Amino acid sequence: MATEAHGDETGGLEFHPLDQFIVKPLFGDGAVHWYTITNVTLWMALAVLAIAALFVFGSRGRALVPSRTQSIGEVLYGFTYKMVEDVAGKDAVKFFPYIMTLFMFILFANFLGLLPMSFATTSHIAVTGVLAIAVFLTVTIVGFVKNGAGFLGLFWVSSAPLPLRPVLAIIELISYFVRPVSHSIRLGGNIMAGHAVMKVFAGFAAIAAISPFAVLSITAIYGLEVLVAGVQAYVFAILTCVYLKDALHPSH
Amino acid sequence: MATETENATEAATNGDAVAASEVALGTPPEAEAAGMPQLAFETFGNQIFWLVVTLVIIHFVFTKVALPRIAGVLAERQGTITSDLAAAEELKQKAVDAEEAYKKALADARAEAGKIVADAKAEIQADLDVAQEKADAEIAAKTAESEKAIAEIRDGATESAKTVAKDTVKEILASMGFSADAKTVTAAVNTRMKG
Amino acid sequence: MEGDIAQLGQFIGAGLAGIGSGAAAIGVGHVAGNFLAGALRNPSAAGGQTATLFIGIAFAEALGIFSFLIALLLMFAV
Numbered sequence: 146m147a148t149e150a151h152g153d154e155t156g157g158l159e160f161h162p163l164d165q166f167i168v169k170p171l172f173g174d175g176a177v178h179w180y181t182i183t184n185v186t187l188w189m190a191l192a193v194l195a196i197a198a199l200f201v202f203g204s205r206g207r208a209l210v211p212s213r214t215q216s217i218g219e220v221l222y223g224f225t226y227k228m229v230e231d232v233a234g235k236d237a238v239k240f241f242p243y244i245m246t247l248f249m250f251i252l253f254a255n256f257l258g259l260l261p262m263s264f265a266t267t268s269h270i271a272v273t274g275v276l277a278i279a280v281f282l283t284v285t286i287v288g289f290v291k292n293g294a295g296f297l298g299l300f301w302v303s304s305a306p307l308p309l310r311p312v313l314a315i316i317e318l319i320s321y322f323v324r325p326v327s328h329s330i331r332l333g334g335n336i337m338a339g340h341a342v343m344k345v346f347a348g349f350a351a352i353a354a355i356s357p358f359a360v361l362s363i364t365a366i367y368g369l370e371v372l373v374a375g376v377q378a379y380v381f382a383i384l385t386c387v388y389l390k391d392a393l394h395p396s397h
Numbered sequence: 398m399a400t401e402t403e404n405a406t407e408a409a410t411n412g413d414a415v416a417a418s419e420v421a422l423g424t425p426p427e428a429e430a431a432g433m434p435q436l437a438f439e440t441f442g443n444q445i446f447w448l449v450v451t452l453v454i455i456h457f458v459f460t461k462v463a464l465p466r467i468a469g470v471l472a473e474r475q476g477t478i479t480s481d482l483a484a485a486e487e488l489k490q491k492a493v494d495a496e497e498a499y500k501k502a503l504a505d506a507r508a509e510a511g512k513i514v515a516d517a518k519a520e521i522q523a524d525l526d527v528a529q530e531k532a533d534a535e536i537a538a539k540t541a542e543s544e545k546a547i548a549e550i551r552d553g554a555t556e557s558a559k560t561v562a563k564d565t566v567k568e569i570l571a572s573m574g575f576s577a578d579a580k581t582v583t584a585a586v587n588t589r590m591k592g
Numbered sequence: 593m594e595g596d597i598a599q600l601g602q603f604i605g606a607g608l609a610g611i612g613s614g615a616a617a618i619g620v621g622h623v624a625g626n627f628l629a630g631a632l633r634n635p636s637a638a639g640g641q642t643a644t645l646f647i648g649i650a651f652a653e654a655l656g657i658f659s660f661l662i663a664l665l666l667m668f669a670v
Contacts, residue, residue, distance in 0.1 A: 179442035334657035
């Protein structure tokens with residue numbers, strides 16, 4: 146990206162692995178206001194287009210014997226539906242569109258972020274933080290609406306010995322409020338780490354002696370990152386399901 | 398590592414993103430640190446705004462179009478498969494029924510054939526019996542007739558022999574010069590013929 | 593040498609925080625290895641537990657990502 150702007154002073158190795166995450170306006174050089182059309186906008190819009198292409202355009206035939214794109218959409222639908230049903234329970238099915246939205250957005254943003262020269266929206270803590278806080282608020286509100294004060298039973302481990310329960314309650318409470326933090330940083334950190342590592346190895350490729358090794362490493366890490374992109378989206382979705390199960394059935 | 402290699406281009410591309418980090422480092426303004434773009438808080442509003450827009454659009458697309466359509470297709474397919482299975486089951490039942498009917502027809506035909514054979518056999522036997530009986534009767538009648546004829550012939554022969562004997566005796570007696578009455582001759586012949 | 597003692601501390605701290613990533617790698621290896629050991633012992637029950645496997649890996653990995661984040665913060669943000 147902006148690497149040519151750096152390092153004319155030392156001439157040696159220059160790593161700017163985080164430059165790829167800079168949010169900048171698409172048109173002009175002005176400041177980034179909340180409404181500015183930035184590279185974030187571009188890549189999120191591409192994610193929306195990809196999702197629409199797969200799920201709306203792909204299934205336009207409503208064929209009984211599905212075409213390739215339609216069957217991919219059906220597989221993703223069935224996979225997510227089964228995950229919600231199995232992990233969160235039958236009564237969580239009404240949250241299926243919500244989880245499907247999160248899952249597909251993260252999945253497509255992760256994969257689009259892996260394209261060379263692209264911008265990984267899910268590597269930003271602002272994005273994943275909003276996603277995680279949305280899940281956290283949803284779970285908390287659903288828990289209290291469904292179970293009333295009984296939702297607090299989540300923190301009172303009735304199977305533990307009585308003297309231990311207050312201690313466990315504090316631990317459970319802390320772990321409950323750490324959830325959105327770990328939920329968001331897991332996703333953002335994974336994507337950011339993968340992209341930064343690739344950039345570091347790309348910097349090594351400038352040295353002739355180790356450039357074949359660097360290129361091989363980038364290839365291997367790219368494969369790993371493709372796996373991570375899928376797995377992290379899956380983990381985000383399945384943890385959402387697990388939290389939803391806690392909200393719907395708070396008893397331990 | 399970024400502190401001594403910064404230049405003006407970096408600062409320009411970053412906009413005011415570097416403001417947060419330069420305070421902590423306490424370095425001169427011309428050597429600003431890049432900082433983490435993830436912690437450039439002034440871009441958060443932008444990201445969050447566009448993220449919310451994106452999520453709302455995706456959610457709208459899913460709930461209004463994509464998910465009901467896919468669910469419909471899946472349900473329709475399930476229904477088709479179920480009804481096809483039912484139809485197949487029905488056809489299979491029909492095949493089983495047809496086979497049963499065929500077997501029954503075969504058994505019936507076999508029984509019929511057996512009956513016809515038995516009937517024919519009985520008829521033939523009856524005809525045979527009648528014919529045999531008739532033949533027997535005829536044979537018996539013929540035998541009786543023959544026996545009668547033989548008896549007649551035998552009787553006739555005895556009578557003829559008697560007559561011949563009487564005549565012969567008479568002739569002999571006459572030629573010998575004897576006269577004998579018929580009664581005596583007859584009695585004598587009869588006595589001899591019996592023996 | 594230019595730079596100051598604070599920068600030295602940053603870089604050393606970042607390096608130390610990087611150790612945490614290695615520890616997380618050990619943790620992920622433990623989760624996956626034990627899952628595999630159990631799955632080979634009872635393959636029929638393994639299929640239903642892949643979700644649990646991924647949740648376990650995610651929890652183990654998240655802590656490693658935290659330490660990586662600390663390293664990045666020390667390097668670039670402090």
